[in-house]
Structure formats: structure tokens, C-alpha cells
Amino acid sequence: MPRMNDLYSRWTAEVRRNSFVHAGERIGAAVSGGPDSVLLLDFLAQLSRDMGLQLSVVHFNHHLRGAESEADENFVRTLAARYGLPFYRGEARVAEEARRLRRNLEATARDLRYRYFLALVRQGKVDKVATAHTLDDQAETLLLHILRGTGTRGLGGIRSTLQNKIIRPFLAVTRAEIESEIVRRNLEFRVDSSNLDPRFRRNRVRMELLPMLEREYNPELKRLLSELAARSAEDEDFLEQQARERAGAWRLREAGCEKISRAALRNMPPALVRRVLRQMLQDVGAGLSGITHRHIEAVRHLAVSSQSGKRLELPHGTEARTEYEWLVLLPRSGNRKSLEFVYSVEIPGTITVREIGRRVDFKIIEPRDADKGYNAMEWPKLDPLKLPARLVFRNWRQGDRYCPLGFQKSVKVKELFQRQRIPLRERALWPVLDSEKGVVCARGFPAAAWAAAEKDSPKILAIRETNAA
Structure with missing residues (x-):
């Protein structure tokens, strides 16, 4: 040698x-x-x-x-x-x-x-x-x-x-x-x-x-x-670290999505915001291949300037959305119809909704037991004697509307979503209890006035939702 x-x-x-x-x-x-x-x-x-x-x-x-x-x-x-x-x-x-x-x-x-x-x-x-x-x-x-x-x-x-x-x-x-x-x-x-x-x-x-x-x-x-x-690589490494530390307290990871406070982004220098957005895209699994400066700037403008409900499609099936005071980066939804669900309900009874990973129990209880944990997932109390024989548990659909207890007229469920600031990505699979008489109720919202339990209702239908095993 x-x-x-x-x-x-x-x-x-x-x-x-x-x-x-x-x-x-x-x-x-x-x-x-x-x-x-x-x-x-x-x-x-x-x-x-x-x-x-x-x-x-x-x-x-x-x-x-x-x-x-x-x-x-x-x-x-x-x-x-x-x-x-x-x-x-x-x-x-x-x-x-x-x-x-x-x-x-x-x-x-x-x-x-x-x-x-x-x-x-x-x-x-x-x-x-x-x-x-x-x-x-x-x-x-x-x-x-x-x-x-x-x-x-x-x-x-x-x-x-x-x-x-x-x-x-x-x-x-x-x-x-x-x-x-x-x-x-x-x-x-x-x-x-x-x-x-x-x-x-x-x-x-x-x-x-x-x-x-x-x-x-x-x-x-x-x-x-x-x-x-x-030299540029050293400078970039420092700025990347600064961006990760500055954004750390404001970033959330939820169900495959990356979220960050829009107010936090507004208070950061643009140089750090761009790096935070690149890091979020990387962490959400999209990678940075095909992501250009124009894409990053478009997301930055969306985050700091746009009103809630705006969205932007990015390469590799990724989407940026504004949901009230949050910027959300997530994989773009495919064919949502494949995730739609409809289950027949028997009272009393239990169903397992695979599409959302939830077990839903329908139980007849005494009025005195109505506040003992049966409605932990924010389902309203119903009067079983007022309900039609055929009930279905399904996901929300465009055009769903009913007159909730306490309202003067019927409203679209979409409007209730907006009032409660339900994120867009959660709405498609939001559970609704429906009947031949119309929508009975939806998770987190009041029951239809005609189906709600009253003080003199002899029995209560309680709906309890938990994680499926």
C-alpha cells in the first residue's frame, strides 16, 4: 500500500x-x-x-x-x-x-x-x-x-x-x-x-x-x-434550533395533524415563522420535497392574515387550514364517503363505531340518575317515550338541520359547528342520532325540542360514548 x-x-x-x-x-x-x-x-x-x-x-x-x-x-x-x-x-x-x-x-x-x-x-x-x-x-x-x-x-x-x-x-x-x-x-x-x-x-x-x-x-x-x-449551514442550524425552541410551547400534535397558535406566529420574526412551518410540514410526515419558498410564504400568509375556514393545498397530499386561532397542517382527506357510517340503534343497546373508534351505549335510566356520569361525552338527555321506533346513529351530512331545545326555529348543524368552533377536519365524522321524524340530536349540542327529556319524564335515555376496546 x-x-x-x-x-x-x-x-x-x-x-x-x-x-x-x-x-x-x-x-x-x-x-x-x-x-x-x-x-x-x-x-x-x-x-x-x-x-x-x-x-x-x-x-x-x-x-x-x-x-x-x-x-x-x-x-x-x-x-x-x-x-x-x-x-x-x-x-x-x-x-x-x-x-x-x-x-x-x-x-x-x-x-x-x-x-x-x-x-x-x-x-x-x-x-x-x-x-x-x-x-x-x-x-x-x-x-x-x-x-x-x-x-x-x-x-x-x-x-x-x-x-x-x-x-x-x-x-x-x-x-x-x-x-x-x-x-x-x-x-x-x-x-x-x-x-x-x-x-x-x-x-x-x-x-x-x-x-x-x-x-x-x-x-x-x-x-x-x-x-x-x-458558514450558511452553521447559521441555518442555529436558526432552525431557535425556531423549534420558540414554537415549542405553542405547537400541538393531534390525530396526525400539526397545530400552532396563529397569534404566536404573528409575534415571531418572519425568518423564524418560515422555519417553524417547514419543521411542521416535516413532522406531519409530508416531507419537504417539492415544497418551495412560494409554498412556505403562502402558508405564512394564510396563518397570519387569513380569516378562519380558509385552506391551502400543498404538494404530496398535504393541506394547511385556519381553524379560528389555529393553523393546522394535515394530510388532505381522500374519499370521505368511504368513512361514512350508519348504524341501527336498539334501546337499550350498544354499538361500536369502528370509523371513529368509539363505543356508544344507549341506556334507560331513572331521572334521579341522570347526572351520575351517563352523559360524560356531552350527549343530551332524551325522553325515550317521544322517540320513533327506528333510530340510526350516523355521521353528519351537509344540510342536516333541526330545532334544538331553546331555539325558536330550526338551524343547520353546520351553524352549530361554527358557533362552537368545531374544527373543519372533525366535522365530516361528527356523530348524529337520526330518526324517521328528523334529527334527534348531535354530540355536544341540545336535543331536538320534540325529543328532549323534561322534568316530568318518567324515564331518561342516556347516551354514553367511550373509546372502543
Whole structure:
């Protein structure tokens, strides 16, 4: 093996300073077959002897270049055998998947590749996967972000670690240093022909824009862009932490939804509000793929300026709503009809409403027992002698109306929802007791005047609602 040299010494110092790896860890080296990843594997093999790392080789076949892709995989497999290391391979028909999803080819390839890397960690085959992103990759990425239009988050570029499961220990190494070192070590590698294809924007940035900027404006541009990314990432991490701490007391998690006080958002600086909203979208399970600055600004405007009842559809089936003094982020409802329910009621009797996970008991009690806990879920007291023989327990429907006790005329149940500030997402499955004579009552609201129990009612129908077992 080659003796230790300046580049390897600097690299190992960088690895130890950033705690990329620890003694005894299982590290998967992501090797495409190109010079960057081949040198990373050689460096890691040398480092593994010093630190007792358990090294393996990881390859992902994108099936984008036909026989060339197969040759890359065979080359990496042979390379792993030469080092005496375990070989893990994943694959995906990236072009087909990109067409199916109507997404950018490069972004689809990256997502599928990283999904495989993280799966290896979850399966316990490796503790971390190391990729060979370089300082040049960082500069190219930052320029692409700027050209696309980015905020301060995008200025952070490629992070040195991802979820502490993906590490990028070559980010301080230039491509020129790698090319020189790989020649010095006499290492074989593959050339990816797609890296020369000018149809890809990244290739044009690498082959045309960056050289022109270095030649005409600043020969140190790559290093400066890399330093800008590092500083921006540090600033962004601080602001993210501030946003999480500032919003923590005001955020609620309810039934798969994320809620936050709109008043709290109004009192925060816009820079923190944007980060709070991104964190909420991440936590609700939507992720941030496809979420742009315009989406975040639209949600921020909805939260701080709109009246209650407004909604906004976001990518990946997510919805933002204003519900009185709350902003709610939630998965968008699918076909609600599939969740509708109708149950026949026998008195006395019990039904289990699977759609809302509730057990509902209908019990005839003495008037003196009416206040002993039977109406814990806010169902009104009814006179069983006034009720028709056929009763049904169902979810609320548009147009439901009745005349509640104490009202002069009938009102829509929707109006009662509005008066009590029942959140929109809860209304579709709100339970109603119905009959051939009309609506008898709804949870939380007075009984219909004709069905309500009176002081001289000999018996009371009590409705008790509890969690289903």
C-alpha cells in the first residue's frame, strides 16, 4: 500500500476533527466506480486498519446507461473482492420511475439511491454510508441552487452529514487533488459517460460556467463557495434550533395533524415563522420535497392574515387550514364517503363505531340518575317515550338541520359547528342520532325540542360514548 502522504494526512485529520467515524463502526463506502469513490474506498481501507473500522462496499445501479451500467457494477464488485470486503448492491429503473413520477431524472436517482443507503442502515448491515462528494461538487451545487433561486437554507449546499447515517468526508478535497492522488496510487477507475453530457445542467455548470467564472472573476471561487456553504449551514442550524425552541410551547400534535397558535406566529420574526412551518410540514410526515419558498410564504400568509375556514393545498397530499386561532397542517382527506357510517340503534343497546373508534351505549335510566356520569361525552338527555321506533346513529351530512331545545326555529348543524368552533377536519365524522321524524340530536349540542327529556319524564335515555376496546 502507498505510504502516508500529505493529502491522506490532511484528510484523516479532517475525519477525526469532524468525528465522521469512530473505532469499530461498520462503514459502507458508496462506490460508483468513478475516481472520487475509488479513492474514497482506498482511503477508508487504509483508515480502517488504523481505527478498526468494519468496511464494506455499497453500489447502486441506476440502469441509466445500459451495458455501461452493468460494467460499472461488475467493476465495483471485483474491486470489493480485491479488497476482501462485503459487497452490497441495490438497483432501480430510474428513468422509468422518473417518468412515472414526472420528476427530474437526477433528483429521482438521488432519492432512490439514498433510500437504499438508509435502508442498509435500518437493516443493521452498516452504521453509516460514506459518499465521495468533493469540494467541487459543493461549489457546483451551490451555483445550481443560486441559479434555481434559493433561500439561506439552500446556501448551506451539501451537508457533511445526513441524519448521522450518511457521511461525506471528501467535502474538503478538490477534484484536482483526487485526480493527482489516484494517479499516484495507480488506482483503476471507470468513467461515467453521462458526466460529459451537456444536456444535464450540472455538467454545463461544471464544464462551462465554473471554469469561466474562475478564469474571468476569481480563481479561488470554488473554495470561497465551499466556505460560504459551511458558514450558511452553521447559521441555518442555529436558526432552525431557535425556531423549534420558540414554537415549542405553542405547537400541538393531534390525530396526525400539526397545530400552532396563529397569534404566536404573528409575534415571531418572519425568518423564524418560515422555519417553524417547514419543521411542521416535516413532522406531519409530508416531507419537504417539492415544497418551495412560494409554498412556505403562502402558508405564512394564510396563518397570519387569513380569516378562519380558509385552506391551502400543498404538494404530496398535504393541506394547511385556519381553524379560528389555529393553523393546522394535515394530510388532505381522500374519499370521505368511504368513512361514512350508519348504524341501527336498539334501546337499550350498544354499538361500536369502528370509523371513529368509539363505543356508544344507549341506556334507560331513572331521572334521579341522570347526572351520575351517563352523559360524560356531552350527549343530551332524551325522553325515550317521544322517540320513533327506528333510530340510526350516523355521521353528519351537509344540510342536516333541526330545532334544538331553546331555539325558536330550526338551524343547520353546520351553524352549530361554527358557533362552537368545531374544527373543519372533525366535522365530516361528527356523530348524529337520526330518526324517521328528523334529527334527534348531535354530540355536544341540545336535543331536538320534540325529543328532549323534561322534568316530568318518567324515564331518561342516556347516551354514553367511550373509546372502543
